[in-house]
Amino acid sequence: MPMPMPTPLHELDAFEDALVARFEEHPVLAGISLLPDEDFAALLLQRRFVSLAFTPSYDLAIDLLRDEAGKRIARVILREEYPGGDGHTPSHREDMTHDLGLLGISRDALVASRPTAATRRSVEDAFELIAASGAHDDCDLRLLTVLRFWGEVLVSAEYGRLWERMGPRFARGGENRSRFYHPHRVHDAKTQPLARVSLLSGSHSDRLAARVTELLAREGSSDCFKELEERSVQLKTAFYDQFLPALDRVGV
Numbered sequence: 001m002p003m004p005m006p007t008p009l010h011e012l013d014a015f016e017d018a019l020v021a022r023f024e025e026h027p028v029l030a031g032i033s034l035l036p037d038e039d040f041a042a043l044l045l046q047r048r049f050v051s052l053a054f055t056p057s058y059d060l061a062i063d064l065l066r067d068e069a070g071k072r073i074a075r076v077i078l079r080e081e082y083p084g085g086d087g088h089t090p091s092h093r094e095d096m097t098h099d100l101g102l103l104g105i106s107r108d109a110l111v112a113s114r115p116t117a118a119t120r121r122s123v124e125d126a127f128e129l130i131a132a133s134g135a136h137d138d139c140d141l142r143l144l145t146v147l148r149f150w151g152e153v154l155v156s157a158e159y160g161r162l163w164e165r166m167g168p169r170f171a172r173g174g175e176n177r178s179r180f181y182h183p184h185r186v187h188d189a190k191t192q193p194l195a196r197v198s199l200l201s202g203s204h205s206d207r208l209a210a211r212v213t214e215l216l217a218r219e220g221s222s223d224c225f226k227e228l229e230e231r232s233v234q235l236k237t238a239f240y241d242q243f244l245p246a247l248d249r250v251g252v
């Protein structure tokens with residue numbers, strides 16, 4: 001049997017850019033400015049539970065990775081979530097709580113908040129996607145693809161949409177007071193096409209892409225890359241679907 005020809009990277013770029021564009025058009029994300037305040041707050045509180053599951057997802061993937069180079073990239077990204085070793089610097093998750101506070105979400109609301117069934121499923125499905133990826137011969141390509149697309153590229157797309165609504169709330173004088181949503185929107189983003197990515201690029205997506213593209217060349221097939229990117233979008237789409245009734249209530 002002839003070896004499968006690798007899909008040219010520019011085709012994979014077009015494939016994933018189209019997926020991201022489709023995801024950004026999810027009615028809840030595209031209509032984020034139309035949601036009543038209480039529904040927007042509920043969405044952010046639910047999205048917080050997905051963020052709380054971000055670091056265990058990375059830990060799970062690191063456990064299953066066999067590729068030392070990929071593991072190193074994932075470890076560095078994970079450690080960036082917890083800056084400073086002296087206990088004086090908030091973690092990125094604490095930065096999220098800080099931002100939620102500036103958006104008017106009280107500590108009481110935070111205390112009372114529990115994940116919905118749809119949110120729990122979204123988190124469980126992400127763990128499952130990672131765990132199942134570890135079972136394949138090409139597990140390294142699969143795991144890094146999920147970390148990059150589910151954990152970085154799509155997150156930046158989500159926060160880009162949320163920012164349309166929350167951005168003005170963070171502005172004071174010429175200062176942007178967001179410590180979580182805005183920085184993550186920037187440092188998680190895909191800033192370079194797969195076809196031109198370099199390790200020198202600082203964004204989380206691009207750093208992972210540097211190894212993903214090498215593994216794509218090694219494996220020779222990009223079927224799992226496409227499949228996992230599609231599954232990542234499905235999983236996140238299901239999360240936002242739970243807020244469709246809120247849009248219905250305002251007649252969208």
Ligand SMILES: [Fe+2]
Pocket residue numbers: 077151152187188204
């Ligand atoms: Fe990130």
